[in-house]
Amino acid sequence: MRFAPLVIATASAALLVPTALAAPAPVPATAGPATPAPPAVDKPGGRYEHGVRLAFRAERGAVVRYTLDGTTPTRHSRLYVPGVPVRITQDTNVTAVAFRGGRASVPVSRGYLVRSAEKPVARVVVMSDVHIGDYAKNTGKWASFFDTIGSVFPRPDAILSNGDMINDNGDGKGPDHAVVARIFQENLRRKGMTGTQVLLSNGNHDDSLAQIRAHYPKAWFPDAGGGFYESSVGGVPLLTLNTETYNSSTEQQNWLKKRMAELTAKSPNTPVLVQGHRPASNTVMDGQQAANPKLTADLSAFPQAVFFSGHSHLNLNDDRSVHQKDFTAVNDGSMSYVEMDHGYQAVTEEGLANRFESPTSQALFVEVYKDRTEIARVNMAADKHDIYTGGKWSADWQPPYASAGTLSGRSWTVRLKGRTAQQIKDNFTYTAAHRNTTAPVFTGRRPLSAVRDAKGGTALRIAQARDDQMVHHYRVDVTDETTGAKALSSKVLAEYYYAPLPNSLDVPLPAAAPGTRYAARVTAVDAYGNASAEVSMKFRR
Known part of the structure; x- marks a missing residue:
């Protein structure tokens, strides 16, 4: 959940580039000697009567990256610099992940409510x-x-x-x-x-x-x-x-x-x-x-x-x-x-x-x-x-x-x-x-990609769009370009009810046939019905 509007770059509204099927992105591991432990946060979440200065601590050889908008940190998120505290001055969800090499820890999330010293009745x-x-x-x-x-x-x-x-x-x-x-x-x-x-x-x-x-x-x-x-x-x-x-x-x-x-x-x-x-x-x-x-x-x-x-x-x-x-x-x-x-x-x-x-x-x-x-x-x-x-x-x-x-x-x-x-x-x-009238926006050059899911099938990966409140769902249509038949037509929930918010959704395409060429079209919709520009992609199974 995002707590303040963002200035977001214009979405790519018509990505019609043929895409080869990619392997699934690595899922953060939870065990194994190469997997870093989750970072420590020096102040617990809760209600504070002043701003909060946070420090993270990771094990040797690991770095910490964090977000302040409720999303899951990636290798491109803000880098925490030891000795330079993160200042929290308004209600915020802070999520941190430790990275070492190609491995990521499980995320750590804290919620901070920042109030003044004024005492409520x-x-x-x-x-x-x-x-x-x-x-x-x-x-x-x-x-x-x-x-x-x-x-x-x-x-x-x-x-x-x-x-x-x-x-x-x-x-x-x-x-x-x-x-x-x-x-x-x-x-x-x-x-x-x-x-x-x-x-x-x-x-x-x-x-x-x-x-x-x-x-x-x-x-x-x-x-x-x-x-x-x-x-x-x-x-x-x-x-x-x-x-x-x-x-x-x-x-x-x-x-x-x-x-x-x-x-x-x-x-x-x-x-x-x-x-x-x-x-x-x-x-x-x-x-x-x-x-x-x-x-x-x-x-x-x-x-x-x-x-x-x-x-x-x-x-x-x-x-x-x-x-x-x-x-x-x-x-x-x-x-x-x-x-x-x-x-x-x-x-x-x-x-x-x-x-x-x-x-x-x-x-x-x-x-x-x-x-x-x-x-x-x-x-x-x-x-x-x-x-x-x-x-x-x-x-x-x-x-x-x-x-x-x-x-x-x-x-x-x-x-x-x-x-x-x-x-x-x-x-x-x-x-x-x-009522809110701001539509969601897809960020990045390629918000859609085709991947193999954990079962070896085909999935459409949707990089989560951004909204000033929340993305509610995605309208997803995947069509067989040869026959015109629908491989999928669905409204898929954006998982806004989880914390932290997952960065992407892998929407399975159970009817996808090997060698078939597909066209995918996706629109992000918020809770008030405001819809993003449609993003598109063609790919071969």
């Missing part, structure tokens, strides 16, 4: 869809997650778990809430977060309100019977909704409107945090997997509302995860696995697959200041890993996670500027009128 971690069931499978995983939380907020004022703590599907798994409570309590004690509030909402996989009440401390879910309640975090009001019943619950609707009116009349430029499991209609991620149109209507009178929702598992890398029109809506991501828009394919070890899930875990780190709310997007785990292994679901991958604490995008800033509700709305930033 409240620090809140917002997560959802943790889906814990088995204690043994989740102890190591959640120890890592809490370590990451502690690296950003050593003592958060609150942790919001916004629904779907367990994975009940009407099959009697309500007692699994006790497992969640045990894991959370153990880690809160281990990290010294004894003053941190935990506040839960009800999700569609949480069995019942009775089961939630039965297995957590009362302070974690202090509802009065309907699954909705009011709290205060550092003096900032927090309203928890039961989105499973909101559309049909007149009592809950009246309560929300009444409390919002009272709170905003008292302090019209102070945010009111609202959490509810399901997204509100016509808000985040272009309305995908949303519900409760009545909630959208009821919050429309209150631009002070910052509504956090989960349920969809849709990733936080995508800037459609924040939406402003009449209020601010924010997608929480997921702590179990994330999803992308349906209708795309992903490159996996087994070839192209109709994949819309990745075993990536993400959360929000929210800082409320007197004049703004800062929302950081943080990966708990985003190493490259397929969610299926041997055809079986494998979301329970275990630590260590090399990507823990990396950033999945630049922070969002919510300001409530204006004397009236309409003035506040007019000053919103993340609106439809401000």
